[in-house]
Amino acid sequence: MIRLAPLDHKLLRDLRRMWLQIVAVGTVLGCGIALFVMATGTYGSIQRSRDQYYAAERMADLAASVVRAPESVGAQLAALPGVDAVETRVSGIALVDLPGVSEPVSARVVSLPRGREARVNDIVLHTGRLPAPERDNEIVVNEAFAERNGLGPGDTLAAVLYGRRRTLEIVGVASSPEFVFAVAPGEITPEPQRFGVFWMGREGLARAYDLDGAFNDVAIRQARDAKPRELVAAVDRLLARHGGRGAYGRDRMISAQFLEDELRSLQTMASVLPPVFLAVAVFLVNVSLSRLIATERSNIGLLKSFGYSNLAVAAHYAKFSLAFAALGTVLGVAVGQVGGDYMASIYRSVYRLPDLQFDAGPLVYAGAIGVGIAAAVLGSARAVRRAIRLPPAAALAPPAPTRFGGLGERVERAARSLDAKSRMIVRRIVRFPRRSLSTVAGIAAAIALLVTSQHFPVAMNHIVDVNFGAAQRMDVTLAFADVHDASILRDVRRLPGVLAVEPMRSAPVILSAGTRSQRDSLLGIPAGARLNRVLDGEERPVPPRADGLTIARVLARKLDVQVGDRVRVQATDGRRRSLEIPVVAIVDPFVGAPAYLELDTLNRLLQEPERVTAAYLLVDARAREAFSREVKRLPAIAGVTYADNAENTLRRLFNEGSGFFAALFVVFSSMMAAGVAFSAARVTLAEQERDLATLRVLGFRRREASYVLLGEIGALLLAAIPLGIVLGYLLTRWLMSQFATELFSFPHVLSPAAYGQSVAFVAVAVVVAALFVRRGVDRLDMVGVLKSRD
Amino acid sequence: MSLPAAAARGSVRVFHLAGVEKVYGSGEAAVHALRGLDFDVMAGELLVLLGPSGSGKSTLLNILGGLDRPTAGRALFRDLDLGAADDAAITDYRRHHVGFVFQFYNLIASLTAEENVELVTEVADDPMPAAEALGLVGLGQRRGHFPSQLSGGEQQRVAIARAIAKRPTVLLCDEPTGALDVATGVRVLESLVDVNTRLGTTTLLITHNADIARIGDRVVRFADGRIRSIESNARRVAPRELHW
Numbered sequence A: 001m002i003r004l005a006p007l008d009h010k011l012l013r014d015l016r017r018m019w020l021q022i023v024a025v026g027t028v029l030g031c032g033i034a035l036f037v038m039a040t041g042t043y044g045s046i047q048r049s050r051d052q053y054y055a056a057e058r059m060a061d062l063a064a065s066v067v068r069a070p071e072s073v074g075a076q077l078a079a080l081p082g083v084d085a086v087e088t089r090v091s092g093i094a095l096v097d098l099p100g101v102s103e104p105v106s107a108r109v110v111s112l113p114r115g116r117e118a119r120v121n122d123i124v125l126h127t128g129r130l131p132a133p134e135r136d137n138e139i140v141v142n143e144a145f146a147e148r149n150g151l152g153p154g155d156t157l158a159a160v161l162y163g164r165r166r167t168l169e170i171v172g173v174a175s176s177p178e179f180v181f182a183v184a185p186g187e188i189t190p191e192p193q194r195f196g197v198f199w200m201g202r203e204g205l206a207r208a209y210d211l212d213g214a215f216n217d218v219a220i221r222q223a224r225d226a227k228p229r230e231l232v233a234a235v236d237r238l239l240a241r242h243g244g245r246g247a248y249g250r251d252r253m254i255s256a257q258f259l260e261d262e263l264r265s266l267q268t269m270a271s272v273l274p275p276v277f278l279a280v281a282v283f284l285v286n287v288s289l290s291r292l293i294a295t296e297r298s299n300i301g302l303l304k305s306f307g308y309s310n311l312a313v314a315a316h317y318a319k320f321s322l323a324f325a326a327l328g329t330v331l332g333v334a335v336g337q338v339g340g341d342y343m344a345s346i347y348r349s350v351y352r353l354p355d356l357q358f359d360a361g362p363l364v365y366a367g368a369i370g371v372g373i374a375a376a377v378l379g380s381a382r383a384v385r386r387a388i389r390l391p392p393a394a395a396l397a398p399p400a401p402t403r404f405g406g407l408g409e410r411v412e413r414a415a416r417s418l419d420a421k422s423r424m425i426v427r428r429i430v431r432f433p434r435r436s437l438s439t440v441a442g443i444a445a446a447i448a449l450l451v452t453s454q455h456f457p458v459a460m461n462h463i464v465d466v467n468f469g470a471a472q473r474m475d476v477t478l479a480f481a482d483v484h485d486a487s488i489l490r491d492v493r494r495l496p497g498v499l500a501v502e503p504m505r506s507a508p509v510i511l512s513a514g515t516r517s518q519r520d521s522l523l524g525i526p527a528g529a530r531l532n533r534v535l536d537g538e539e540r541p542v543p544p545r546a547d548g549l550t551i552a553r554v555l556a557r558k559l560d561v562q563v564g565d566r567v568r569v570q571a572t573d574g575r576r577r578s579l580e581i582p583v584v585a586i587v588d589p590f591v592g593a594p595a596y597l598e599l600d601t602l603n604r605l606l607q608e609p610e611r612v613t614a615a616y617l618l619v620d621a622r623a624r625e626a627f628s629r630e631v632k633r634l635p636a637i638a639g640v641t642y643a644d645n646a647e648n649t650l651r652r653l654f655n656e657g658s659g660f661f662a663a664l665f666v667v668f669s670s671m672m673a674a675g676v677a678f679s680a681a682r683v684t685l686a687e688q689e690r691d692l693a694t695l696r697v698l699g700f701r702r703r704e705a706s707y708v709l710l711g712e713i714g715a716l717l718l719a720a721i722p723l724g725i726v727l728g729y730l731l732t733r734w735l736m737s738q739f740a741t742e743l744f745s746f747p748h749v750l751s752p753a754a755y756g757q758s759v760a761f762v763a764v765a766v767v768v769a770a771l772f773v774r775r776g777v778d779r780l781d782m783v784g785v786l787k788s789r790d
Numbered sequence B: 001m002s003l004p005a006a007a008a009r010g011s012v013r014v015f016h017l018a019g020v021e022k023v024y025g026s027g028e029a030a031v032h033a034l035r036g037l038d039f040d041v042m043a044g045e046l047l048v049l050l051g052p053s054g055s056g057k058s059t060l061l062n063i064l065g066g067l068d069r070p071t072a073g074r075a076l077f078r079d080l081d082l083g084a085a086d087d088a089a090i091t092d093y094r095r096h097h098v099g100f101v102f103q104f105y106n107l108i109a110s111l112t113a114e115e116n117v118e119l120v121t122e123v124a125d126d127p128m129p130a131a132e133a134l135g136l137v138g139l140g141q142r143r144g145h146f147p148s149q150l151s152g153g154e155q156q157r158v159a160i161a162r163a164i165a166k167r168p169t170v171l172l173c174d175e176p177t178g179a180l181d182v183a184t185g186v187r188v189l190e191s192l193v194d195v196n197t198r199l200g201t202t203t204l205l206i207t208h209n210a211d212i213a214r215i216g217d218r219v220v221r222f223a224d225g226r227i228r229s230i231e232s233n234a235r236r237v238a239p240r241e242l243h244w
């Protein structure tokens, strides 16, 4: 048995007495730390496992498609300086008929090399086997598609390849770094149920596409010392005469880009919000502890009067604070680890990254623990320093209220007309401004965090609402397999139920100005477009113009151009026209639309009249079945997307992806708010305990004593609400501006509901905590309080 | 102090105690603070309670003030059974009839001297103005000061002003001079005696100081939870005549 020093006995007693308070403060700190560990750890883990996956399966750095190139070009590409490996492939789009699915399903079909692993963009076989190289009816399908449609080895499906219908047998299920997300052409979201990836033996697929001894798609891995720009130029030069459409890097590979966008929004959330949370947690711990220790001031005076040194007193309270910190950090790290594992299991299936393991890394843990301890120790240090600076006599006397200038005086004068109990409340607040302000700030911070964390789902829903409500008002989007002449629109108009058709063209181009250039899609949108409109940040439509380009601000910044500047447009497709077009408008598009102009003008400038790559339709809902049946028969169709499906997918994707993250913030900020509420109420009771007992002794009723307690908490809550709203607004705006630097702009939607809910939640938490704490008034030790000094 | 005045007051019973016991804790650890008290307190009396430390004086005062309840026996204030009445009745009793003065003053730090007094006058039936109560204890000039700006004796006098301002039926003082020097202690006692004579407030005063006992009408001596003796003073000595 260890003999404890008397001070340590006091420590243990105090800790046992304050266990609820320790839990409250520990929860707040724990939430901050858990979130920090989880968020930074999850982002880091996903990024790491993506990079490992890309490295292990040799994800392409560059890709290009051509009309038809002889196999020998592959060797020429491999010989280019800076090229590490080349895989030439045959690739195409197939329309798929799944039994029992009326809506059109399509798939990208990609060849696998014979008798070896792919040198670039290899696949990981999960079940079954690889297709026989010469067979043109055996396929391996991607995991997401197989799962969503309940398919596996042994199943068969019907597909139209290059205009010919055939029955394909699934022999295996696989995944690939190239298709972490499989996104249909012309789409912005993956819909694994309606779009799949099929891998087939090279010979078989080449035969199906009439590409024997040739390829139409190439994936390249560059050497470490490669100069990307020069390499792209060299590849383009080699492929140009075979109908090359321009090589592009990972930033234009749809899956990689999608994953990158997701990671980037996770990163922003992980790097911006958790530190804010942690900072708020630190602040709250700081406040709680310094108030708690302030209630110990007479004990500190007493200890000093006994001859304890300042150091001994400080050490005593440092230990006291460390108990709070210890609970918070242990809780935070444990919850962060468990939560991180859970997040990893969720994201393993959402992002389909094999071997995604949560591992925050020692630095994150060390940082979290350090921050937790520092928070507690610094929080107590301030209060202890104040207390030990006082001569013991002053510490033993009741705390002297601060007299402070104009406002306080005026408030006090106003309070003169109140009854003594209300005056007590006003006095306590005005005369101890530091204490009151810290409570107000704590509650306001909790409100602000809740407002901000609720903003993510609000903003995301708003994006989806506006996108599908005001911008994309079509029922169906048809993507054509190739650039088509407008005659196809006649066939489309004849499909059952079609009420309106609006064409669109997307041309792959290189935009450049001065020394800067950017590969992007130039959109041709018809004048008076109604179904697909570009909206600006204020959600106003910005129609396409015939006299020049309208470009997104992000792109304008990349090219360093202003309105009036001319941009060189090099088409990488078709006639490969090179033009100069003036910029006539710069917009903040609501959802990505990099550059566009009026459709006929675009076609005229490219000297390719009447071309379309997609069409937007209004379709009579009652004719949907018939429409689905018929549209599959159009050979030129590469993809059919129903807007309602796309909308659902987008929402689901958000809910599973960054939305899950965002939901976590809401949960944690709610817990923090509850912790703050409780700790504020409890410490107020601790500060008032003696006064309240005295009131009871003097014959005040419980109700009256409770009024003094609840009145103070209530008044501080009322003061905190507007401050919390303002703080929440500012914090949200700041956070959204952090997001705005990323590719997509996050709108700052003012959501009264989010504010209302946040305020209501925190208010209810404070009231519940106060009522809970109020029971202390019933148990006040009236006799005890008379026996002891303050 | 004139004897006739004391005699005229002594006819109405304010407190009646019969077999009052108080036991803290139970079993081995039980502490018998009071072991059966029987005596009455008459209206207008100034009763001094004397006794060694731990003999049960504060325990008794707390029971009489409605802050604690006896474990056995009956303690009546007029007709109110202090052991059996519900909490609301006891609170009302404290509110309307009892004035407390404690060794540690127990002032509210955030209120000025005057406001501390007003705290009580506000809820009393027939209070004197706070300024008047402070004047009675000689603190009329200091009423805007906070407790932290007052000396111990001054704080104690504020506490007395607070206790007398509502014109209580009984004034219960637990070692009001315990923390004070002689001169200040005399001032405080003078305030109490003054209230007792001028307002006729029944006053119970605990002290360790046998000398102080001479200011009372009767002296109750405690020992080990029992009353050892009750003596009447032939003459009440004015506080300024005391020396200790």
Ligand SMILES: Nc1ncnc2c1ncn2[C@@H]1O[C@H](COP(=O)(O)OP(=O)(O)OP(=O)(O)O)[C@@H](O)[C@H]1O
Residues within 6 Å of the ligand: B024, B025, B031, B032, B033, B051, B052, B053, B054, B055, B056, B057, B058, B059, B060
């Ligand atoms: N809450 C309590 N729990 C246990 N014992 C108690 C409690 N309060 C008082 N006692 C005990 O009851 C007895 C009487 O206490 P009381 O405070 O009445 O003494 P006192 O006569 O006022 O002494 P002093 O002159 O020192 O103030 C003492 O032995 C004390 O230890």
Ligand SMILES: [Mg+2]
Residues within 6 Å of the ligand: B057, B058, B059, B174
């Ligand atoms: Mg005592």
